[in-house]
Amino acid sequence: MPKEVRLPQLGQTMEEGTIVTALVKVGDTVKKGDVLFEIETDKATLEMESPAEGFVRKILIEVGQTVPVGTPVLILGRQDEEISQSYIDSLTGSETSTVSPSPVKKSSSSSAAIPASSSPAQQPASPPAPGAAALPEGTRVICLPQLGQTMEEGTIVTVLIQVGDEVKKGDVLFEIETDKATLEMESPAAGFVKAVLAEVGQTLPINTPILILADKEVEIAQACIDSIKSGGPATATPSPQAPVPTTAQPPTAAATTPIATGGRVFASPRAKMVAAQLGLDLARISASSGAVRITEADVRKAAQGGIAPAATMATVSAKYGLGQRIAINRLQRIVGEKMLLSKQTIPCFYLNIQVDMTELVKLRTRMNKSGDVKISFNDFIIKAVAMGLRHYPIMTGRLDGDHIQMAETIDIGLAISTDLGLVAPIVKNTGAKSLREIAVYCQGLIDRARTEKLSLDDLTGGCITVSNLGGFGIDSFIPIVVPGQTSILGVGRINDVCLPMDGNIMVRKVMNLNLSVDHKVANGADAAQFLDFVKKALEHTDNFTQ
Amino acid sequence: MNLQVEDMRTKAVPAIASLMKQGTITLNNVKDWLRTMYEIRFFEDQVFELLGQNLIKGASHLYAGQEAVATGACAAIQMGDVIGSTHRGHGHCGAIGNKYAQDDQTRQAHWNRMMAELMGRQTGYCGGRGGSMHIADVKHGNLGSTGIVGGNIPNAVGAALAERYKQDNAVVVSFFGDGATNTGAFHESMNMASVLKVPLIVIIENNLYGMSVPFFGSPVEGAGCAANIEHIAQRSAAYGVPAKIIDGQDVVAVFLAVREAADYARKNQQMIMIEAKTYRWYGHSRSDPRVYRTKEEEKAWKERDPIAVLSKKLLEEQLCTQQELDAIRDRADATIKAATQFGLDSPWPDASELAKDVYVIETYPESLIADEKTASAQVMKATEAFETAVKTLTGQTKKEITEKAKEKIRTEFGMNVLLMKEAIIEAQAEEMRRDKNVIIEGEDVGIYGGAYGATKGLLQEFGAKRVIDTAISEAAIVGAAVGASLRGLRPIAELMYVDFITISMDQLMHNGAFNRYMFGGHAKVPMVIRTEGGVGRCIAAHHSKSLEPWLVNVPGLYVVMPSTPYDAKGLLKAAIRSDNPVVYIEHKATYGQAGAVPAQEYIIPLGVADVKRAGKDVTIVTYSRQTMFCLAAAKELAEKHGIEAEVIDLRTLKPMDIDTVAASVKKTGRLMTVAESFCMCGTGPEIVRRLIEYKFPDGYTGFDYLDTPPVNLAAADVPPPMSEPLENASIPTPDKIIAAVKAMM
Numbered sequence A: 001m002p003k004e005v006r007l008p009q010l011g012q013t014m015e016e017g018t019i020v021t022a023l024v025k026v027g028d029t030v031k032k033g034d035v036l037f038e039i040e041t042d043k044a045t046l047e048m049e050s051p052a053e054g055f056v057r058k059i060l061i062e063v064g065q066t067v068p069v070g071t072p073v074l075i076l077g078r079q080d081e082e083i084s085q086s087y088i089d090s091l092t093g094s095e096t097s098t099v100s101p102s103p104v105k106k107s108s109s110s111s112a113a114i115p116a117s118s119s120p121a122q123q124p125a126s127p128p129a130p131g132a133a134a135l136p137e138g139t140r141v142i143c144l145p146q147l148g149q150t151m152e153e154g155t156i157v158t159v160l161i162q163v164g165d166e167v168k169k170g171d172v173l174f175e176i177e178t179d180k181a182t183l184e185m186e187s188p189a190a191g192f193v194k195a196v197l198a199e200v201g202q203t204l205p206i207n208t209p210i211l212i213l214a215d216k217e218v219e220i221a222q223a224c225i226d227s228i229k230s231g232g233p234a235t236a237t238p239s240p241q242a243p244v245p246t247t248a249q250p251p252t253a254a255a256t257t258p259i260a261t262g263g264r265v266f267a268s269p270r271a272k273m274v275a276a277q278l279g280l281d282l283a284r285i286s287a288s289s290g291a292v293r294i295t296e297a298d299v300r301k302a303a304q305g306g307i308a309p310a311a312t313m314a315t316v317s318a319k320y321g322l323g324q325r326i327a328i329n330r331l332q333r334i335v336g337e338k339m340l341l342s343k344q345t346i347p348c349f350y351l352n353i354q355v356d357m358t359e360l361v362k363l364r365t366r367m368n369k370s371g372d373v374k375i376s377f378n379d380f381i382i383k384a385v386a387m388g389l390r391h392y393p394i395m396t397g398r399l400d401g402d403h404i405q406m407a408e409t410i411d412i413g414l415a416i417s418t419d420l421g422l423v424a425p426i427v428k429n430t431g432a433k434s435l436r437e438i439a440v441y442c443q444g445l446i447d448r449a450r451t452e453k454l455s456l457d458d459l460t461g462g463c464i465t466v467s468n469l470g471g472f473g474i475d476s477f478i479p480i481v482v483p484g485q486t487s488i489l490g491v492g493r494i495n496d497v498c499l500p501m502d503g504n505i506m507v508r509k510v511m512n513l514n515l516s517v518d519h520k521v522a523n524g525a526d527a528a529q530f531l532d533f534v535k536k537a538l539e540h541t542d543n544f545t546q
Numbered sequence B: 001m002n003l004q005v006e007d008m009r010t011k012a013v014p015a016i017a018s019l020m021k022q023g024t025i026t027l028n029n030v031k032d033w034l035r036t037m038y039e040i041r042f043f044e045d046q047v048f049e050l051l052g053q054n055l056i057k058g059a060s061h062l063y064a065g066q067e068a069v070a071t072g073a074c075a076a077i078q079m080g081d082v083i084g085s086t087h088r089g090h091g092h093c094g095a096i097g098n099k100y101a102q103d104d105q106t107r108q109a110h111w112n113r114m115m116a117e118l119m120g121r122q123t124g125y126c127g128g129r130g131g132s133m134h135i136a137d138v139k140h141g142n143l144g145s146t147g148i149v150g151g152n153i154p155n156a157v158g159a160a161l162a163e164r165y166k167q168d169n170a171v172v173v174s175f176f177g178d179g180a181t182n183t184g185a186f187h188e189s190m191n192m193a194s195v196l197k198v199p200l201i202v203i204i205e206n207n208l209y210g211m212s213v214p215f216f217g218s219p220v221e222g223a224g225c226a227a228n229i230e231h232i233a234q235r236s237a238a239y240g241v242p243a244k245i246i247d248g249q250d251v252v253a254v255f256l257a258v259r260e261a262a263d264y265a266r267k268n269q270q271m272i273m274i275e276a277k278t279y280r281w282y283g284h285s286r287s288d289p290r291v292y293r294t295k296e297e298e299k300a301w302k303e304r305d306p307i308a309v310l311s312k313k314l315l316e317e318q319l320c321t322q323q324e325l326d327a328i329r330d331r332a333d334a335t336i337k338a339a340t341q342f343g344l345d346s347p348w349p350d351a352s353e354l355a356k357d358v359y360v361i362e363t364y365p366e367s368l369i370a371d372e373k374t375a376s377a378q379v380m381k382a383t384e385a386f387e388t389a390v391k392t393l394t395g396q397t398k399k400e401i402t403e404k405a406k407e408k409i410r411t412e413f414g415m416n417v418l419l420m421k422e423a424i425i426e427a428q429a430e431e432m433r434r435d436k437n438v439i440i441e442g443e444d445v446g447i448y449g450g451a452y453g454a455t456k457g458l459l460q461e462f463g464a465k466r467v468i469d470t471a472i473s474e475a476a477i478v479g480a481a482v483g484a485s486l487r488g489l490r491p492i493a494e495l496m497y498v499d500f501i502t503i504s505m506d507q508l509m510h511n512g513a514f515n516r517y518m519f520g521g522h523a524k525v526p527m528v529i530r531t532e533g534g535v536g537r538c539i540a541a542h543h544s545k546s547l548e549p550w551l552v553n554v555p556g557l558y559v560v561m562p563s564t565p566y567d568a569k570g571l572l573k574a575a576i577r578s579d580n581p582v583v584y585i586e587h588k589a590t591y592g593q594a595g596a597v598p599a600q601e602y603i604i605p606l607g608v609a610d611v612k613r614a615g616k617d618v619t620i621v622t623y624s625r626q627t628m629f630c631l632a633a634a635k636e637l638a639e640k641h642g643i644e645a646e647v648i649d650l651r652t653l654k655p656m657d658i659d660t661v662a663a664s665v666k667k668t669g670r671l672m673t674v675a676e677s678f679c680m681c682g683t684g685p686e687i688v689r690r691l692i693e694y695k696f697p698d699g700y701t702g703f704d705y706l707d708t709p710p711v712n713l714a715a716a717d718v719p720p721p722m723s724e725p726l727e728n729a730s731i732p733t734p735d736k737i738i739a740a741v742k743a744m745m
Ligand SMILES: Cc1ncc(C[n+]2csc(CCOP(=O)(O)OP(=O)(O)O)c2C)c(N)n1
Pocket: B061, B087, B088, B147, B148, B149, B150, B176, B177, B178, B179, B180, B181, B207, B209, B210, B211, B284
């Protein structure tokens, strides 16, 4: 069955894109991730990847054309699949309204393929609910946008608007949590909020309608809203051959009632108390069916079911008592999943080396006395690792089918423990940064991590992660490689040790480094040389003073 | 029956010298009267002035002009006799204080305390709680003074009843005004006093006006009229008691008349009425322009100034020189000046002691409270066993089965099974045996045994002196209980229906509940008002209410409402022993309810709730008959719906054991109140308020522990209807409780 591919939103503010190059032609076979077009947006020229694999059956746009986000640009299908004209028409909007998300009065202009919602994150075409009332002119259905390239679904963390609110373009509508970060979703258009279709706590696929905007006076029939809602979480490639509206709802929706429809969270005093004690954020908890407020039972259920704790976790965590049950927050779940994936799919070997940090300790003390930026040991280590990676690019390698792809730039992750749990944002292009720049950048990352301000970008990529438990008094530990990266460096504490040196026994400041390496990518010899390089880089402090 | 009113004014008053010769009085006595009258006069003049300077605030009913009445009367009675006073009471308080002041220093201290009280100072007789209208030194036989016109009269009857019962030969003098004789309290009291044959002398100070209204007409145009007879003493005929009219301006006349009356009352144990014709110099209060009196009338009366009348006698009879009289006057002046300075120099009451002396502080040993909890649980088991036994045992008649079941409980639990009313009778009987100061009074409590049979047999055991049938006079029944308890008895007054408490409310609240506080903590009112309420007998709106919200609204009262025979007995015994006034309300539908009661003597501490069923899901707070409904509902909720309700029987509504409620809500997160009274400002909402404001040691409040909005089940906001289905519809019932609990979950 054919699938249409639509112009994605390639950046947060992107509303439309101009086709610069078409890299495929009808008949080509494409894999998921193959570049289909080069698209110029308001910001940059970007590659548009294929969201699926198949044969290109039809290209719906031409080079030079500027189309809004969401416009169908290509049809994929089986090798010899016939694509009906009516399907093509339905996509280009030149024919009937059978595939519009609701019975919208349509203009035949192809540049406004879905005029009811010219928003970039609009509801993809899906059949109307039977008997649904028409959406009045000027109504915009806002859909959950793809806020990052890998984002497939998002959880509504906060609803910041409510019905009746006036919003301007760019106003923040929702806070959305993705697999990577919590992000703000801005309004792609101005208007008055007519209906909020998403609820706090719901996890929705991208492109699910979540808000209806319209002019102030416009009244939208409930039937209409219902029909849009029941159009529900259509995938990016809805099937016109399946005209039955999908009623699939996020799992929480059926059993719960929305509590925070953008404003006050209604919860019983007891629920508030228990949530505070468990460190849970009430905004992420739903009341049970038919109830108007969150009760203690809802909080306890949520605690068992895994709701991200509120930001006060740190103070609360000290209060954990024996026998207590605490919720697994989303971050921790992601950490768990990734670590499990790592252990299951990455065959590691482990290397250990001791580094004499005596000179570096002195250097650092000196530098921090005079410099404007405080430099941590991690900054030195990251710098040394970056130098090592430049010498041993294999240590940036990533398995790609039957190839190993070396990284374009040297990006190094830094494991940071926050109130919410563990994050490892990336020091982008570390290789090009001076020690001082690394220090500044890392401090920014730490601040953003602690205030939950990390962007999706901060969390994407990386060849290696540096994880330092020296601060906790740990001498040596073996970290787990982050999937997608080649290795991980576990840094222990700096400890006074008696070392034989030039026939004498000297008291030196020694630090353990453990490197866990993906054996699919690198072998022991590569990794050992790399690690030895890092050691030497740290020991020869003039590396850092030039 | 002597219906003759003796008008003493028609007879010559004997000369002082002749009275001295007879040994009736001494010259010093007479000089002291003069001094007292001067002191009262100067006191009132001073108060008038201080009111003008705003150094005294509040009420200002001045006694000037009437000094001879209080002075002569207080002089005529004996130490240990009792007086009762009114809103115009400075004279009574002044004169009785002087009577007990053996030396000048005590006398000065007495006036100091009076002045300080009027100024609202800590050093006043009532610590600034009472002021002008409630000034009293209750330790010296003063029942206190009331601001409610006529309100003090029933108390005097009760006090006289106590003096009679104690047989200590004391009499009670009750002062009040002409205006008061038109109140119901006056009639109820005179009637009750005459019937009960108590040693009471009522002294009606007929100053011709009740505020502006003349008792019997006035030459001023537009003036009204309060009564259709000129002489109040004529009303004595209605009560079949002797009465005298006297010249209230002549202290010698007053003295002689009251002395004779007191002798009569003491000897005959009968009341007597004295109407003293008198006049007040000032207006009713400071703000009164006196437009209802003519200048001529005022002038004529002032020519008969009691101080002038006595001074003239002393001079004419050559018993005193003018200098001597002047010296008495100057001494009185100095006393009042010193008292004024004392008052002004006195500290204000400490606001941190605002709530002091509302109650007599009563505590129970921790062990008693703990043991009672154990006992209560045991009783629950025994009662259950009894109910099962009645269902399972066999016999020829119901009575036989019941007797067998009772025997079973006696052997197995060592407990008797009593009906509610039997438990109430037993409690009273035990306490009456234990303490001879316990008496019972009320309508039909004697030979009839009480409208609901709750005093049956007590007359037979304790006699008519201790189980006293009264006329249908609810104000006087309660007022007499107040007066008797002020004089050391522990009366139990029965009101047939709590609905009738509306008629007694002044007595119950203003005197019963407030006296202790108003009189600076020097009085106590250890009475019990036993009554019953609730629906259940189809007797409609005047006989079916639950008025406990009215009562818990009164500071100074305790309110107890038992739900089982065990509670009824233990709580009533504790109520009788309590030094605070307790309203003890039974439920009319429960008198026939059977329950286990320990064979040994016990009391149940007041102010301690009873968890009658433990549960974890919802807290139901209730009391009285509704406890039984809640327990039935809780049973079904557990058996059919898997909901474990905790049922708390408050037992005492005031003081309320909110600790127990809060501890339960902390556990359950849900609060329902169930009461049979009206909801608005009712007990349920009050429980909720207390819970919400409750502070736990962990810093949380009761509010924080709530997981659902509290629910109040109460009587519908309708006058209780007669028809049975309507009656049932008007109150919470087990099915409504079940439905409401389910809706909370
Ligand atoms: C029940 C009641 N009604 C009215 C008043 C207001 N009031 C206070 S004193 C008074 C006059 C009382 O007259 P009387 O009993 O003759 O005493 P007098 O003031 O003349 O001494 C009135 C109407 C009151 N205090 N209590």
